[in-house]
Amino acid sequence: MRKRTISIATVAAEAGVGVGTVSRVLNGSDQVSEATLKRVLGTIERLDYRPLRSASSLSKGRTDAVGILVSVITRPSVMARLVGVIDVLSDAGLDAVVFNVENRAQLERHLSSIIDQRRVDGIIAISLRIPKERITRIRKLAIPLVLVDNSLPNLPCVYIDDVAGGKMATEHLLSLGHRRIGFIGDNARSDLGMSASENRYAGYLMALEAAGIGPDFDLVARGPHSSEAAAVLASALFELGKRRPTAIFASSDTLAVGVIKEAQQHRLKIPDDLAVIGYDNLEVSSILDISTVNQPLLESGTKGASMMVSLLNGEIAKPHREELVLDVVPRGSSLGIQRNSPTKLYGVVEGPQGLQILQGGEELVS
């Protein structure tokens, strides 16, 4: 009857050393002589031994895992940030434990279980507003917290100035000579507090005011975050007759798509009858040639995760705040420039069965 599981004690016995020595070897301590190091490593190899995560977690007092709280994960922009976060954490050897938060109750539940049970060493919140009382509790427990796509005083965060973004988008339309500029955005939600759309709206108002144009609330509309809703709202704006907007700033590309679809229904030519600019620079905006405001989404994720890694390594002293840069991507929906050819260079070759574009570095199967 063999021993069931091989533990550190098994290795120690087998190698003829103490458990302490094996542990030192595992953790790369320099307090081990060359000879023993080799012997222990050999034994580990031979027994195919790996230390158990939960055991080392318990004695080390940390989990080597980071909790990621994500607001409605299905949104492409949120997704992109998440990918950035996961990649960096993974490279740092940290587990990424993902929690999808659809509403306030879920947020509370996840937070309390994460925090109280100490399941993770740190928390990254993406596009999410954390209740104040939770923040203080997290602070008291000294659990690192990093905000991505959000900003709070005295907390490390990677954020984007949505007000400036809204201003830039509106200014783009103003620079093209538009004066009647509409705004279509998300409902302001109190529960999860994704305030991005409202901030962009604020920027929109600022830009108008700076241009000496008073706000016309008839040109402003909000609804759920979907193309269909945006289409309905756009339709309402189009029916204003000669008072209808000549340009629309949609607070996200998803909404811009709905606006454009609806414009086509109304036989409005883009951009001559109606100029449109979105926000996020999602893939769909490039496909549909929609002008937009580019956010470094992936980068916001990687930056945030890097901060977390530094925090866990005790490398950052005080809260670090990083603001990422935005830029307007003018495309056909506002400029009307001739659509350009695919930017990437693709070489089509004759494949075994039909045409083929080979991918760089990829191994292909015949």
Place this chain on the structure above:
Amino acid sequence: MRKRTISIATVAAEAGVGVGTVSRVLNGSDQVSEATLKRVLGTIERLDYRPLRSASSLSKGRTDAVGILVSVITRPSVMARLVGVIDVLSDAGLDAVVFNVENRAQLERHLSSIIDQRRVDGIIAISLRIPKERITRIRKLAIPLVLVDNSLPNLPCVYIDDVAGGKMATEHLLSLGHRRIGFIGDNARSDLGMSASENRYAGYLMALEAAGIGPDFDLVARGPHSSEAAAVLASALFELGKRRPTAIFASSDTLAVGVIKEAQQHRLKIPDDLAVIGYDNLEVSSILDISTVNQPLLESGTKGASMMVSLLNGEIAKPHREELVLDVVPRGSSLGIQRNSPTKLYGVVEGPQGLQILQGGEELVS
């Protein structure tokens, strides 16, 4: 000087009982009298005590976490499945540890660290082919493994018959009278083995053969999974002159988008000059009115996760296999039917600042 951390011993001492009793209370054992139960619960409440995850993991011998291996996570279809998985796991009180796998090396690294360190109780692989030797190792260690969007004998899996799907899509085009039907798909990749596109291709060939049409490899093209690549490939097909296809089956909606964009460049009318059908029923296909094959993506995730939960609870005896149903969603890109109005009913109301569509059940901020 107060005690630093409150442990189960603290609670036991405070409540005047043994640690065993507290543990029993925590785990809902019925071996505790009403009176002590109340007293212990009170103490727990008063001290705001929560058991430490890693400690219970160590002694219980399980982590209450599930590893999720995901192939290129950015693909919308993969994403949708992931969301389904996370939601179910979360409801079951299991942590979802996500690993993004971009290439074979990463897959190996993640797998070995997951498996050897026993970081998780089970593994869910989404749209991923696991190397045989890994499978046998996982089997030997008795770690539950569930495949989503993939199928292997003797393993629990949730899969979709891509061959049948490819056949359905092609038959749809055939039924509209098309005879010269092109195929645009992904490169067959050996490393991660996402064979979906190739399987759909197989279905395409079967449908053609059943209709008495021999395959014409001049109408077949493969490339990277992007709209741009698809556009380039489509362009090549369009330049075949009178031998050009009158219809194209794109193995995913992303590719179909590229095909349609390119058709517009070539002044081909959709669907009169060219009918197109995609695959996946992504949001973009509905926006652009592209016919497609609907896969229950979210459902595949939830089903897979449910299997995992059952497995971990020891409820399933032998490998359970579930095949989900597909259906063709005919839209304008093949039928040319008048575009329909938004399906959802939205009521536009006058909001505090502009128009507004209220969301069901959502709390709104003024």
Place this chain on the structure above:
DNA sequence: TCATGCCATGGAACCGGTTCCGAATTGGGA
């Protein structure tokens, strides 16, 4: 009244690592 058995309970042993203290060995200098 005493034997029997069940139920609630305390607490030691244990899960598998890490850490720290003390001991053993070695090397160098006096």
Place this chain on the structure above:
DNA sequence: TCCCAATTCGGAACCGGTTCCATGGCATGA
């Protein structure tokens, strides 16, 4: 040759739960 310091190492104590066994109390039946 002896002593001291540095280096290497063994192993007990510990992290904070869970589990199981032994124990004490109480009720039941004879």
